[in-house]
Amino acid sequence: MSRLAVDRVLSEISEQEVVDLTAALVRIPSVFRPAEPDANERAAALAVEAWLRREGFAVEVQEVAPGRPNVIGWLDGAAPGETLCLEGHTDVVTEGDPAAWRHGPWSAVVEDGKLYGRGSADMKGGLAAAMVAAAAVRRAGARFSGRLMVAALVDEEDAMSGAKHFVTTALGRMVSAAIVCEPEQNELCLEQKGVFWARVTAHGRMAHGAMPYAAVNPITAAGHFLAGIPRLERRIRRGVRRSRFLGVPHVTPTIVRAPIGHVAQNNVIPATAELRLDVRLTPGLEPGVVIGAIEDLARDTERRCPGTRITVETLEAPRPATCVERGEPIVTALEWAVRQARGRAPVFGGVPGSTDGTILRTALGIPIVTFGPGNRLIPHQVDEHVPVAELVEAARCYALAAVRYLSRRD
Numbered sequence: 319m320s321r322l323a324v325d326r327v328l329s330e331i332s333e334q335e336v337v338d339l340t341a342a343l344v345r346i347p348s349v350f351r352p353a354e355p356d357a358n359e360r361a362a363a364l365a366v367e368a369w370l371r372r373e374g375f376a377v378e379v380q381e382v383a384p385g386r387p388n389v390i391g392w393l394d395g396a397a398p399g400e401t402l403c404l405e406g407h408t409d410v411v412t413e414g415d416p417a418a419w420r421h422g423p424w425s426a427v428v429e430d431g432k433l434y435g436r437g438s439a440d441m442k443g444g445l446a447a448a449m450v451a452a453a454a455v456r457r458a459g460a461r462f463s464g465r466l467m468v469a470a471l472v473d474e475e476d477a478m479s480g481a482k483h484f485v486t487t488a489l490g491r492m493v494s495a496a497i498v499c500e501p502e503q504n505e506l507c508l509e510q511k512g513v514f515w516a517r518v519t520a521h522g523r524m525a526h527g528a529m530p531y532a533a534v535n536p537i538t539a540a541g542h543f544l545a546g547i548p549r550l551e552r553r554i555r556r557g558v559r560r561s562r563f564l565g566v567p568h569v570t571p572t573i574v575r576a577p578i579g580h581v582a583q584n585n586v587i588p589a590t591a592e593l594r595l596d597v598r599l600t601p602g603l604e605p606g607v608v609i610g611a612i613e614d615l616a617r618d619t620e621r622r623c624p625g626t627r628i629t630v631e632t633l634e635a636p637r638p639a640t641c642v643e644r645g646e647p648i649v650t651a652l653e654w655a656v657r658q659a660r661g662r663a664p665v666f667g668g669v670p671g672s673t674d675g676t677i678l679r680t681a682l683g684i685p686i687v688t689f690g691p692g693n694r695l696i697p698h699q700v701d702e703h704v705p706v707a708e709l710v711e712a713a714r715c716y717a718l719a720a721v722r723y724l725s726r727r728d
């Protein structure tokens with residue numbers, strides 16, 4: 319890509335346009351509220367669709383669930399080739415108490431170079447930057463092969479049903495590589511943690527609280543199990559290299575519940591107790607290894623608490639951590655783009671959470687990188703905001719990376 323071509327693409331990206339589009343999307347609340355059919359992603363998705371059509375994209379709307387459409391827009395290059403997907407999501411998490419916000423959660427006020435509002439960073443800002451970037455490629459008449467796609471998916475914040483649907487469609491299956499536009503303060507993130515959730519149930523025998531010798535108390539067993547988790551963590555950490563970006567894997571109890579299925583009473587020893595574990599995996603650690611360690615702790619607990627039975631279930635298919643090599647074309651294209659747009663080398667990083675990218679990686683086997691505007695810690699907080707400078711920088715990097723990736727010869 320010549321300097322002239324670079325400048326032509328960059329000249330099509332204005333701060334005003336990226337800010338206005340981000341603000342327009344933030345002003346459409348798209349919190350998932352199952353009881354309110356007019357909440358959810360529909361209105362935000364329709365705004366994305368209308369904008370993409372106006373800008374000359376081909377568009378497909380995929381109804382994932384009622385009121386919850388994925389919107390996919392794309393531009394075709396001069397010749398067949400690979401498909402690069404700029405991926406984002408249209409849902410946002412709850413605003414919590416609106417009165418706790420300095421500016422209204424749906425106000426999209428810009429103050430001191432920051433745009434405020436729920437979803438400004440996570441991730442209508444990144445989505446808007448991707449949309450403007452792709453439009454700029456078209457307006458500049460940049461030459462490329464294959465397909466440049468923008469995917470605005472639903473339900474990332476909950477079950478990721480949008481991404482799970484997308485990877486089963488013809489458009490999803492053609493994706494060769496993806497940039498996930500989540501807020502990572504424009505660091506070039508090579509890794510994402512994997513995740514699974516496990517339900518551990520202790521089965522005992524119900525009895526009167528005055529006569530514990532007549533019971534098998536599942537709460538005692540749950541306590542033994544919990545006490546064994548630090549040892550379990552040490553064991554799985556011994557088997558994996560510490561990640562430079564993501565540190566070590568974690569097994570974190572997040573829910574403890576007993577009794578199950580009936581009213582809690584002071585004088586009743588319940589029949590069952592339940593724990594939920596939130597397991598975060600780092601690259602190189604297979605989910606099966608951790609499930610095996612959890613099962614071992616369950617057997618150990620049974621030995622220590624005679625009469626109890628411990629069952630372990632994973633709540634949905636585990637998603638392994640993702641990791642992409644520095645030499646992958648999508649990484650080198652984005653690295654080059656950052657140097658062009660910013661005049662210096664990118665900062666490399668890792669994603670502490672798990673985004674739609676883990677679904678794309680697991681289902682399609684494609685390389686993914688995560689790169690997007692907004693402080694990594696700000697999502698889901700009150701006063702969520704995104705720096706305007708990062709919004710514009712992201713759009714510039716996406717546009718150049720797209721042309722570079724789709725015009726390379728190798």
Ligand SMILES: [Zn+2]
Nearest residue numbers: 440441474500
């Ligand atoms: Zn997000």
